[in-house]
Amino acid sequence: MTATDARSPEAYAREFQATIDADQRIEPRDWMPEAYRKTLIRQIAQHAHSEIIGMQPEGTWITRAPSLRRKAILLAKVQDEAGHGMYLYAAAETLGVDREELTELLVSARQKYSSIFNYPALSYADVGVIGWLVDGAAICNQVPLCRCSYGPYARAMVRICKEESFHQRQGFELLLAMCHGTAAQREMVQESVNRWWWPSLMMFGPADGDSPNTQQSMEWGIKRHTNDELRQRFVDMSVPQAEALGITLPDPDLRWNAERGAHDFGEPDWSEFQAVITGAGPANAQRLAHRRRAHENGAWVREAARAYADKRAKAVSA
Numbered sequence: 001m002t003a004t005d006a007r008s009p010e011a012y013a014r015e016f017q018a019t020i021d022a023d024q025r026i027e028p029r030d031w032m033p034e035a036y037r038k039t040l041i042r043q044i045a046q047h048a049h050s051e052i053i054g055m056q057p058e059g060t061w062i063t064r065a066p067s068l069r070r071k072a073i074l075l076a077k078v079q080d081e082a083g084h085g086m087y088l089y090a091a092a093e094t095l096g097v098d099r100e101e102l103t104e105l106l107v108s109a110r111q112k113y114s115s116i117f118n119y120p121a122l123s124y125a126d127v128g129v130i131g132w133l134v135d136g137a138a139i140c141n142q143v144p145l146c147r148c149s150y151g152p153y154a155r156a157m158v159r160i161c162k163e164e165s166f167h168q169r170q171g172f173e174l175l176l177a178m179c180h181g182t183a184a185q186r187e188m189v190q191e192s193v194n195r196w197w198w199p200s201l202m203m204f205g206p207a208d209g210d211s212p213n214t215q216q217s218m219e220w221g222i223k224r225h226t227n228d229e230l231r232q233r234f235v236d237m238s239v240p241q242a243e244a245l246g247i248t249l250p251d252p253d254l255r256w257n258a259e260r261g262a263h264d265f266g267e268p269d270w271s272e273f274q275a276v277i278t279g280a281g282p283a284n285a286q287r288l289a290h291r292r293r294a295h296e297n298g299a300w301v302r303e304a305a306r307a308y309a310d311k312r313a314k315a316v317s318a
């Protein structure tokens with residue numbers, strides 16, 4: 001069913017809902033409610049922005065990696081994030097927006113990116129902790145998106161999740177090496193985890209009761225789990241990994257609840273979360289200024305590519 005059939009709006013809406021109810025995929029040429037399209041553009045664009053901005057914290061450690069092996073791994077990871085951003089901008093463009101327009105919304109702070117990237121990477125252990133916790137949280141949040149009702153987004157996520165697993169594994173392996181190293185290295189890892197643990201929990205978004213988008217996104221099959229469900233999944237996954245590293249997670253309320261079959265844990269600082277997502281985080285201004293500068297510096301490449309494409313199109317049509 002494409003949006004060019006001569007049918008009543010009710011017929012379109014019925015077929016859209018039947019596709020969602022049958023757990024099938026909505027494709028770009030299918031009719032979809034405007035609100036469905038808009039929330040997908042919002043979420044996919046912010047996801048893409050997160051991948052691109054997310055290159056910055058780790059990028060600062062590429063020139064300072066302690067060995068050629070660590071440098072090569074980190075280069076590959078940061079390069080992957082750029083690719084994730086491209087897949088996601090391409091998925092967003094199937095909804096009728098343009099990546100140039102989305103980038104403008106990002107650099108003018110009219111669209112968000114993940115709160116986590118507004119924290120500075122202060123020590124080399126942060127490279128491992130970002131891989132372990134941030135990419136680990138991303139995996140918890142992104143694997144269900146492989147079953148998102150919107151086809152291009154779901155398909156982009158399949159490849160991204162495969163690469164995300166390498167990201168998480170390389171971070172954990174780096175930390176394992178440091179935790180089996182000197183006392184100073186173990187302290188560096190603990191200090192880093194103390195800084196990144198709570199911001200990683202905030203990546204999953206506000207508590208369900210404070211999430212204006214979750215219910216509708218669940219009904220549309222965009223989200224398959226709520227923010228709190230995925231946050232719980234991440235905590236339960238991380239506790240045994242922290243034990244394997246010999247690291248303490250900085251939450252005095254963290255304990256196994258046999259009755260629930262899950263870990264109880266403390267409440268993130270939601271005022272900090274709100275401050276960070278509204279531009280007042282430790283590194284928001286720096287992240288956007290860097291992205292703005294990179295976009296300006298790359299303008300000549302975009303102009304040259306456009307001029308070449310125009311010339312080719314003229315030659316073909318002549």
Ligand code: 3HC
Nearest residue numbers: 047050112113114115138202203204205211212213214277
């Ligand atoms: N950072 C910034 N903004 C956030 C946020 C976060 N961690 N969590 C929620 N928000 C914003 C939402 O965007 C929304 O604002 P908006 O309406 O202006 O867009 C508001 O807070 C309310 O949140 P909701 O829970 O109602 O919003 P969503 O239903 O969109 O849920 C989400 C938020 C869980 C982040 C969801 O958008 C999502 O799953 N997005 C896709 C995954 C994603 O973007 N992950 C980001 C990390 S990417 C990454 O980690 C890269 C990896 O390689 C390291």
